[in-house]
Amino acid sequence: MKYNVFSLTGLVLLFVVILPGCNGGSEQKQAETTDDQASVRLTLAKQKRCRSNLHKALEMLRPSPKRVDSELQSVLVLLNQWFGTCAEISETKLDPNDGAFAEFADGAAVEQLNQPVASMTDIHYLRDQFLAREVARNVIQAEPTDLAKIRTVFDHVCRNISQDPNMIDPRLAGVFISPEVYQQITPQIIPRSLHDLVLAGRGTAEDRVWLMSTMLRQLQFSNYLYSSGGVTPAAPHQLLLIVPVDQELLVFCPGLGIELTSASGDPWKVEDFQGAGNEIRSRILFTDFQGEQLVADWLAADWSAGALLNPAPLMAISPRMEVVQLDLSGELACEVYVPPASAAEPLAEDALPVVKTAHQLRELASRFWAYPHLRYAMLGTGANEVEQMRTLFLASLMKEVQSVRATEDQNENKSYQMNLERQMMKGRMEQILGENKDALRVYTNIRLQTRVAGEDQQAAVENMMRYIQVEDAHYWSAISQLDNATYAAAANNLRDYAKRYPQGRWLRDVVELLAEAEYRDGHVEEAIRLLEESGDLLPQQKVRRIQKLKTWKAQ
Numbered sequence: 001m002k003y004n005v006f007s008l009t010g011l012v013l014l015f016v017v018i019l020p021g022c023n024g025g026s027e028q029k030q031a032e033t034t035d036d037q038a039s040v041r042l043t044l045a046k047q048k049r050c051r052s053n054l055h056k057a058l059e060m061l062r063p064s065p066k067r068v069d070s071e072l073q074s075v076l077v078l079l080n081q082w083f084g085t086c087a088e089i090s091e092t093k094l095d096p097n098d099g100a101f102a103e104f105a106d107g108a109a110v111e112q113l114n115q116p117v118a119s120m121t122d123i124h125y126l127r128d129q130f131l132a133r134e135v136a137r138n139v140i141q142a143e144p145t146d147l148a149k150i151r152t153v154f155d156h157v158c159r160n161i162s163q164d165p166n167m168i169d170p171r172l173a174g175v176f177i178s179p180e181v182y183q184q185i186t187p188q189i190i191p192r193s194l195h196d197l198v199l200a201g202r203g204t205a206e207d208r209v210w211l212m213s214t215m216l217r218q219l220q221f222s223n224y225l226y227s228s229g230g231v232t233p234a235a236p237h238q239l240l241l242i243v244p245v246d247q248e249l250l251v252f253c254p255g256l257g258i259e260l261t262s263a264s265g266d267p268w269k270v271e272d273f274q275g276a277g278n279e280i281r282s283r284i285l286f287t288d289f290q291g292e293q294l295v296a297d298w299l300a301a302d303w304s305a306g307a308l309l310n311p312a313p314l315m316a317i318s319p320r321m322e323v324v325q326l327d328l329s330g331e332l333a334c335e336v337y338v339p340p341a342s343a344a345e346p347l348a349e350d351a352l353p354v355v356k357t358a359h360q361l362r363e364l365a366s367r368f369w370a371y372p373h374l375r376y377a378m379l380g381t382g383a384n385e386v387e388q389m390r391t392l393f394l395a396s397l398m399k400e401v402q403s404v405r406a407t408e409d410q411n412e413n414k415s416y417q418m419n420l421e422r423q424m425m426k427g428r429m430e431q432i433l434g435e436n437k438d439a440l441r442v443y444t445n446i447r448l449q450t451r452v453a454g455e456d457q458q459a460a461v462e463n464m465m466r467y468i469q470v471e472d473a474h475y476w477s478a479i480s481q482l483d484n485a486t487y488a489a490a491a492n493n494l495r496d497y498a499k500r501y502p503q504g505r506w507l508r509d510v511v512e513l514l515a516e517a518e519y520r521d522g523h524v525e526e527a528i529r530l531l532e533e534s535g536d537l538l539p540q541q542k543v544r545r546i547q548k549l550k551t552w553k554a555q
Contacts, residue, residue: 050086053078054327061127062332063134065438068199068429069422072123079118083320087327089116090319100340103309103370109377113318121380125315126324126336128194131432132211133218133334135198138434140219150221150243150250151259157212158257160479162509163538164202168392169468169505175461176392190389191378199428200394201476205236205255205540206371212241212254213311218334222358224365225311226251226273226280228301237294237540238301240280241311242273244357249273256294256540258547270360273308280306294539308365312338313372396469397425424469431476436484443473443480471497475506482513487521512541519552528552 057078060070083089093114096107104110112119139156140149167190173182187204194211197203203211209225216223221243228238237255248267251260272280280303315321316338325337378386391398399422427442449466452459474497481490494514497504504510511534519527531545531552 050082051327054082054086054324055332057082058126058130058328058332061123061130063127063131063429063433065426065429065433065435068425072120072127076118076120076123079123083116083118083323087116087320087323089323092319094317094319094340098340100310100366100368101314102367104314104368104373109314109373113314113320116320118320119380121376122315122318122320124193124195124376124379125313125321128214129218129334129336131195131198132214135432136215136219139215146221146245147250149219150216150245153215153219154212154252154254154259156483157208157215157254159482159513160201161197161203161208161211162201162506163205163208163255163540167202167204168389169395171464171468172392172395175464177388185389188374189378190393191381191386192375192390192393193379196390196394198432199397199425201428201479202393205239208254209239209241209311210372210375212252216243217312217338220335222362223311224361225309225369226306227309228298228303228306235297235301238298242268242308242361244270244361247357249357249361256543258544270357270364273306273361274364294543307367308361309367309369310338310362310365311369311372313376314368314370315373315376317368394425396465396472397428398422399424399465399469424473427473428476431480431483434483436480439480440477443477446470446473447477471501471504471506474500475504475510478510478513478517482517485520487517491517491521508537508541511535511537512544515548519548524552524555 057075060067060075060078061072094110096110098110101107101110135156136153140152143149143152165187166185167187168182168185170182173179192200192203192207194214197207197211213223213225223244224242226240226242228235237253239253239255240260241252241254243250243252247269249269249272251268252258253260316336317340318337321337325335328334328336379390423442424446427439427446430436430442431439447470449470451463451466474493478490478493478497481487481493491514494510494517497510498507498514501507511530515527515530515534518524518530528549531549534545537545
């Protein structure tokens with residue numbers, strides 16, 4: 001058999017030439033695959049590092065007794081580093097001329113939301129959302145139904161945020177500020193976040209609406225604000241908070257501290273808030289309240305000209321919060337982003353009635369309430385006068401104190417000293433988060449403070465501050481016991497407060513809460529007697545007294 005040497009040699013040469021080419025292509029693909037894998041690993045590593053840095057920043061904002069007075073500026077730096085290197089902020093811009101912002105005096109506030117850089121207002125807002133979530137979850141944990149959860153949040157807010165027309169203790173006037181300046185201070189010029197409000201336990205009717213709305217939103221309950229004055233803010237007690245449940249609505253008046261219902265028990269409908277106003281007025285027409293000026297003003301209001309508003313703070317629709325929301329997960333999760341109503345997706349025909357009801361309300365409440373933004377904006381100025389107002393608002397919480405506690409054994413008297421620097425703030429946070437035993441321990445130590453020696457002005461100021469702080473600790477001890485459902489202990493504490501502080505700053509609240517504690521403890525007749533004998537109450541408390549007496553006497 002003869003072979004074609006040329007052909008065989010050519011095949012061999014061809015194989016030799018082609019083979020390296022095939023091997024080279026394989027190596028090239030393998031190298032490309034390796035590069036792709038390396039790129040994916042780098043991307044995943046960056047994402048992991050980015051998320052870790054974001055969560056590290058947000059962790060510093062989570063409510064904790066240890067972090068109650070943490071430095072916020074460092075959180076702002078971390079958050080802006082994340083925005084600059086990791087975040088992909090939506091290019092969609094909010095239009096300052098959108099009718100949703102009709103309540104805002106200028107477009108600068110809306111324009112600021114479009115910036116890719118966070119401000120201190122964002123930090124306060126995020127911290128408030130984490131706090132509202134933890135407080136709300138703690139408050140409703142034993143409630144079995146949505147209705148019970150919503151009403152429990154309302155009761156908690158009304159009990160824990162005392163309405164105070166002064167906001168700053170009058171005893172501080174003449175010491176830290178002049179009497180003339182004090183006379184000019186109004187609640188509107190005092191900067192505060194929800195964090196500040198909850199710690200101080202004081203606020204306005206608007207503050208109650210703000211806090212309740214935020215807590216409910218963190219529990220995934222939509223809610224809306226009805227103002228009798230339309231776009232122009234109504235009187236505080238004429239603000240109604242509306243919460244859709246199934247196809248019905250719950251309606252609350254945080255200013256009065258009552259839920260609005262009718263004698264017939266007919267539920268509210270969305271149609272009741274579409275401009276007629278007659279239904280609202282008829283619900284308020286309680287014959288029992290004849291002679292109460294507060295109710296007379298309410299009846300005289302033009303409810304037909306009212307406006308349905310979205311109570312979410314302006315920062316809640318910021319593109320910055322949208323990208324933060326996407327990265328929140330696990331136990332850090334909470335709602336920090338609220339889509340603008342104009343961006344709502346159309347509902348499917350088979351959508352649940354509760355969704356349809358909420359959607360109807362959201363379409364009606366396309367405008368945003370300006371109040372929360374104004375409070376946050378003041379905190380972001382950094383002005384010394386503003387910070388002084390805030391410090392005076394939180395005066396007894398920021399006070400550096402010392403407690404002296406003496407015990408005796410068989411050998412000698414021993415005196416134990418505990419440094420309670422800003423311990424009141426820590427105790428307040430423990431109470432807010434449901435750690436009542438720890439909070440009561442702090443309050444007890446603070447109440448054991450002794451006077452400092454000396455007759456000079458410095459000693460007088462120190463002793464005045466200690467007196468104020470002891471009074472606050474006494475009151476908050478009772479509130480903690482009420483929140484913990486230890487009504488007998490709370491009643492004893494409230495009675496003791498009334499005896500010790502006949503002119504106390506919390507006295508009006510104590511009178512009402514003492515009757516409530518006795519009622520909850522099963523002593524209905526005693527609760528009725530206490531309410532009937534209560535004297536100097538605020539107008540909104542008088543309305544509640546009439547309503548409670550009617551309810552309690554019917555049992």
